[in-house]
Amino acid sequence: MRDQIGKGADWIKVYADYRWGPNGGVQPTFLPSELNAIVEVARSSGRPAVAHATHPEGMRRSALAGFETIEHGDAGTAEVFALMAKRGVAYCPTLAASEAVERYRGWKPGTNPEPAALTQKRASFKAALAAGVTICNGSDAGVFTHGDNARELELMVEYGLAPLAALQAATSVNARLLHMEGRIGRIQPGLSADLVAVEGDPTRDIKTLRRVRLVIKNGQIYRGGATQARVAR
Structure with a gap:
């Protein structure tokens, strides 16, 4: 060890x-x-x-x-x-x-x-x-x-x-x-802003995790398409 x-x-x-x-x-x-x-x-x-x-x-x-x-x-x-x-x-x-x-x-x-x-x-x-x-x-x-x-x-x-x-x-x-x-x-404030948004409610249907529509890493949007523009505004 x-x-x-x-x-x-x-x-x-x-x-x-x-x-x-x-x-x-x-x-x-x-x-x-x-x-x-x-x-x-x-x-x-x-x-x-x-x-x-x-x-x-x-x-x-x-x-x-x-x-x-x-x-x-x-x-x-x-x-x-x-x-x-x-x-x-x-x-x-x-x-x-x-x-x-x-x-x-x-x-x-x-x-x-x-x-x-x-x-x-x-x-x-x-x-x-x-x-x-x-x-x-x-x-x-x-x-x-x-x-x-x-x-x-x-x-x-x-x-x-x-x-x-x-x-x-x-x-x-x-x-x-x-x-x-x-x-x-x-x-929570102060923690890394690492987030994903999915289409649907994964607390009801876990398979919605495959339908990722928004990806944020350290507060920066890496994937989002039209969603990106709405979040930026």
């Missing part, structure tokens, strides 16, 4: 589990004491520590060690999500990445039955919601095409999250978890 920090790392992220077990099975990659040391060193340097974990034991160890978020959680259980909720560990489900992988393997939504991996992922996400875990947004874009990131919010809603909560996960919740709530994530 100190070596990575010395080379300029702002965040510490570790693989708390991986496909290195017998026959490629997922197993924890660090001992609990090692995870504790990782978090302690990161915090001593003023840096957050987060964990990739897909299976219950890696997630459990990460939550107990004090990582701020756990990414993926493909096979998360009610018990491990209850532990995360109790210890204030947020969950970044990366639903779109899991769906994209199954599409690459040949799955065609609406034509083929849902793959077992996605059925499990859906159950995991619902367990997280039932436990009251804080849900943040991270799509793992790059596993699928950059620019199609709205897929993550759409899937969150499809899997049971309210549209408003999905929007908050991608804005104010993410800002807090990134330790940037004093700069981004809300519409």
Whole structure:
């Protein structure tokens, strides 16, 4: 950890589990004491520590060690999500990445039955919601095409999250978890004026996020057409 920090790392992220077990099975990659040391060193340097974990034991160890978020959680259980909720560990489900992988393997939504991996992922996400875990947004874009990131919010809603909560996960919740709530994530004087306007009401229909009509970055309009002229006036 100190070596990575010395080379300029702002965040510490570790693989708390991986496909290195017998026959490629997922197993924890660090001992609990090692995870504790990782978090302690990161915090001593003023840096957050987060964990990739897909299976219950890696997630459990990460939550107990004090990582701020756990990414993926493909096979998360009610018990491990209850532990995360109790210890204030947020969950970044990366639903779109899991769906994209199954599409690459040949799955065609609406034509083929849902793959077992996605059925499990859906159950995991619902367990997280039932436990009251804080849900943040991270799509793992790059596993699928950059620019199609709205897929993550759409899937969150499809899997049971309210549209408003999905929007908050991608804005104010993410800002807090990134330790940037004093700069981004809300519409408020003094924060960066990074805004989009869409055609429709995304708090009712999350798919309206794809109908972007206005883009403002740091108060400057980058996209807007006729809207741009009206805003400028």
